[in-house]
Amino acid sequence: MTNSSDTKATDKSSQSKMLRGSAWMTAGSIFSRILGAIYVIPWPIWFGVNFLAANNLFGRGYQIYSVLIVVSTAGIPGALSKQIAHYNEMNEYGVGQKLFQKSLILMLIMGILSAGALYLLAPVLSQGDARMIPVFHSLCWPLLVIPLLSIMRGFFQGYAEMAPSAISQFIEQVARVIYMTVTVFVITQVLRGSYIDAVTQATFAAFIGAVAGLLLLIWHYLKQRPRIEKLIAGSNNAITVSTNDLLKGIIKQSIPFIVIDASINLVYIIDQYSFNRMMSDFVIASDHQLWNLYTLFAVNANKLISITVSLAAAMAVTAVPLMSAAHVRGNQKELRQQIGSTIQLFNLVMIPAAFGMAAVAGPLYTLFYSHDALGISVLQFSSYISILLGLFTVLGAILQGLYQNRLALFYLLIGFIVKVVAQYPAIYFFRVYGPLVSTGLAFATSSILMLAALHRYYHFDVWQTIRRLIGIVGFSVIMYLITSLTVKGLLLVFNPQSRLQSVLVLMISVAVGGLVYAVLALKSRLADYVLGSNLDRFRRKLKLK
Template identity: 50%
Template sequence: MQGNEDGTSDLKRPTSKTSLIKGSVWMTAGSIFSRILGAIYIIPWNMWLGTIVTASLANSLYMKGYNLYSWFLVVSTAGIPGAISKQIAHYNSLNEYSTGNRLFRQGLKIMFWTGLGSAAIMYFGAPIIANIFVGGDQQVVPVLKALAWALLVIPLISIIRGYFQGYSQMAPSAISQFVEQVARVVYMLGATYLIMQVQHGSYVSAVVQSTFAAFIGALFSLGVLMWYFLRQLPRLRKLSRQSKVVENREEQNFLKEIWAQALPFIILDSGIVTFQIFDQATFNGMMHTFWPLSKNVLDSLYALFAFNANKLIMITISLAAAMAVTAVPLLSAAFSQNDRDEIRSQIANTIQLFLLVMIPASLGMYAVAKPLYILFYRYDKLGIYILQFSSIVAILLGLFTVLAAVLQGLYENKAAIKYFFIGLIVKMILQYPLVGLLNVYGPLMATAIGMGVACWLMIRLLCHNFGFQADSTINRSCGIFCLSLVMLIGISLVNWLGYLWINPENRYLSVLWLIIEVVLGIMIYGYLILKTRLAEKIIGGRMAGLRQKLKIK
């Protein structure tokens, strides 16, 4: 597919490594910029909230509401965007573009009603939801009501993104995602400054308006997607007119087909959120049985890993989500054409590309955790250690996201769901003893073990059912890890030397040192993957050209 700079293209969908890489670049760029922007706002937001204690309580309240909203969001979109992307890619591979368009129209109707229903349940049922999931904390009720408005719009946004992704069109999704985040951050910072700095109001009011910003961002995102859709409408109509017509599909009701494909996406897309909600529902109670701490102290400890660290590691996990979105339609098309070689190739390409980026990103975050945490939240020794621990757990969270998408693209939905629930049960069993053993690190360790079990089962199935040869991927993964470890050691040494004379309380010098460490890390890892030609083996010949331009032999 030859794409233009604005993201438009001939809408015919290729199935190749080039398409995977190109789509991943678009989705990764959109996700990364959005996540970075979604993290940067924390700096002024926490400053305007006042004291460290107030900011910590606000972070905890924000995350309690947002975790529940995230789960409702997955249910309200009902996995249909992923299902639409997958099925449209399937029909397009058979030259049945008109069939895919009819499926999309029925999906729009479903999205409207599920969005409306989910918004109503979340808004009017907020007091009951707070009693069940956050121990009756009534401060969460107005936060949930503010978030409910976004559920009216985001399901429609999601299905339009899924439609473009079915054509391997990732630019509209990426750009709309970024615009959504910009509008959201501008509103929430403006509202927080007005409430806390001008009116000297309550942090609860600031959190309520900050969460309502999700609705504002959604409106802007919908506008961007509609612009793209109207711009490409002539091409879409042309493809539909020229496509093959299958008689028994003229009156086909796609409702059953959509829901059959959507249900696995509901369960698996909510996988990480489900783990987080379990932490939210059990953390205070489990911790209190071992250490009789006050509610405010427990809320502050919960915020350290559920909000503070989570906000930052989600930047790296978004890499996995971007690649997963790209992989599903490509694998679905290869499966529809029964191309076993292409399937094996796409599995290997997807996993290796993910590891090439995710491992150095996570180990890099581990290395720069101290200045990074100081930049966003001020100095906190425990918070820094939790961020380092979380950055390693992020590799498994990202791998689960990618592997679940791979299995869905290959129509192994039941197996993916089964393995997810096995991992969740493992976490539930281990959580209590690990909290007693590891304190605040317990939930993170339980998550790592549960996700690790699920990932191992998924990889085993890919090897058994699709002939995926893991040897090459394991060898390259070891190479990536070793090169990333060299980078980590280099950054850690610089970090240790720097903080011999930098006061950890000095935010400005920490920012400067963070920039130095990030640049150094990119240079070390970039040089090593080009020097060893590992990047060429995974990404392709373009890396050879870059290596030659940089005169790396």
């Protein structure tokens, strides 16, 4: 029989791993997303009148590329981290190592196939737009490397080591942004070349970044190899699994990861291939004008909300191996607590982040693109929709970590049906906001079904989660109101159309909003309850005690 003190220690250890892993992955995701968005700041100046066209080409190319990245990795990194955590919990480190080696070979093959497919399909995917073909061809190169990079991240995540993944994400983005910035500047400002050539080099930068991230992970693996070999030597070796069985198991586990991981991008693909056709039924506009409208929500806004959605993605990556390990131990109490803690941690971080982005949407959009009333309004609406995207990401990861893959896929399918059915009427009633409305309805539907299933099968504490959610939403609304007033007050002094002055407005308003939320969460001790730790030292620093 399990000792109660041991159970408490295990619960605390799991929560500690969740917080530490989420902290690393969140830091890595946030910094890499910010770096991945910073490149666009000088683009309006460098591209001039071609800015929206350049951003449109870049965004359309990346939408297809993002889906192919998920397919080319075949969901194996996520499945690998889950399986390695499973075998490690059984003290079968040798099986996990063998699985990793076989997955590397499989990923190399998948990378070659996906790169070849994109190269050959480029004319079809371009929808007759010849400018897109060189962009797609440039994205074939990173497809050769990204699968190997992803599988190494999955390996370390299976050991609950999130730091290597987080640091490699950061290095990947640094190398990518440096190459992109230098080449775009040289082509547009020095050589006075074509904006299409500049965008092509900007997308090729993904290859440079992937190589840099891969080299870092290889170095870390070599550094950790003696410790890993020691763990393998101490394995039970009670399980013998054939190569075919290993690969079948990993592929079977990976299929849900493919669909779940690609779900948001697949929804964006629906928008990419339907928005212009559907909008042309309701408005009189040229293709160029429709592509500009598409760019506002599908490229400009999505690039910025990806920063907040990355918070959820970081938690999802951390949750999968921890849920899998808890499932192996069969401790129902630990599972209930882990599910509740993950959802509450998501709420504590994601909801204020989304409300905060909506509050500072004006200066934020102006800084990255230029002052545009419609673009700012679309970003505000997108900020709220990002909560649903993030919630779906986390809940899908929890279900997969608990081996409820069919449920996750079934609920996602229902969400897709809602998206397709709602797309046309949503565009009819809400025009440029329509795709965002249908996306919100789709992921809200899937998330509600997933929450109901988690409560039905695992009985996590719903009322505790709801009580804390009410507090988090209340504090987020207060923070939003104060931050919005701060922005409006500052814009009476600063020029709202100045990108440089927007930086000052953004810095001050974000600091005010962050401080308000921190004070409310600490003063009420809501942060202590969710994080499961005493935060008195932060209260002392803020003189709240």
